[in-house]
Amino acid sequence: MIEQLEPPPRFTGHHPHFPQHHHANPTGQTSNAVNSSIVPIQPGEIGFDGKMLRKAMARKTVDYNPSIIRYLENSIWQRNITDGRSLQPDVLYIPHLVPPHALLSDPVNCVMTKFIRPATNKVRCPIFCVCWTPDGRRLITGASSGEFTLWNGLTFNFETILQAHDSAVRAMIWSNNEQWMLTGDHNGFVKYWQSNMNNVKVYQAHNDPVRGLT
Known part of the structure; x- marks a missing residue:
């Protein structure tokens, strides 16, 4: 015969007091002793973090x-310059803007009237040569310290710095096949150099500074 199990009695009114046992950790200290030994870290005692001091800056993208x-798209149906579309001084014609070299009949497009922004390297030193990557998205500069700086061509911030030479970089050029x-x-x-900035060969061509490459 199966006995009926009754639920445990509920405590009403006065609750009995059960003793609490402090379990010791392997070091022999109780939990209360461990908690009392923990010292809270003040905000001023945190180590230096450059991101905390860096201000958020909205970069202008061109x-x-x-x-x-x-x-x-226009070069598909345009036979020559006479087939080009005339632009009017209105905001509705902004989507029809083309690069300056496409408007040879209007040389005023080559006059730069708006300064965008300067870009300063970490180490302030003269820049002797610059060149764009074959895809036109980044700019490479050669400094007097022998460093390459890779700049973003849209937001004008530097992406990486590479110590390329032991002396000042005087000349820089891409090959015709855009591979070297x-x-x-x-x-x-x-x-x-390869397109990923990997140096594959070096030799001394002259005893004097190299001023140009072709």
Whole structure:
């Protein structure tokens, strides 16, 4: 015969007191002793963090891709300059803007009247040569310290810095197939670079500074 199980009695009114046992950790200290030994860290005692001091800055982006795409689309049906569309001084014609070299009949487009912004490297030193990457999205600068700085062509912030030469970088050029980049420094050394900034060859071409490459 199965016995009926009754629920445990509920305590009403006065609750009995059950003793609490403090369990010791492996070091032999109780939990209360461990908690009392913890000292809270004050905000001023936190280590240096550059992100805490860095101010949020809204970067102005100059996106030239729409004008390039518009120029490529127009080149399908335009036979020459006379087939080009005339632009009027109105905001409705902004989507029809094309690069300056597409408007050879209007040389005033080549006059730069608006200054965008300066870009300063971490190490302030003269810049002797600059060149765009083959895709036109980044700008590479050669400094007197021998460093390459890779700049973003849209937001004008630097992406990476590379110590390329031991002396000042004097010349920089891309090959015709856009696969190799050649650089020359003040000591006469010439280096071959891949598109991922990997140096594959270096030799001393002259005893004097290299001023130009072709």
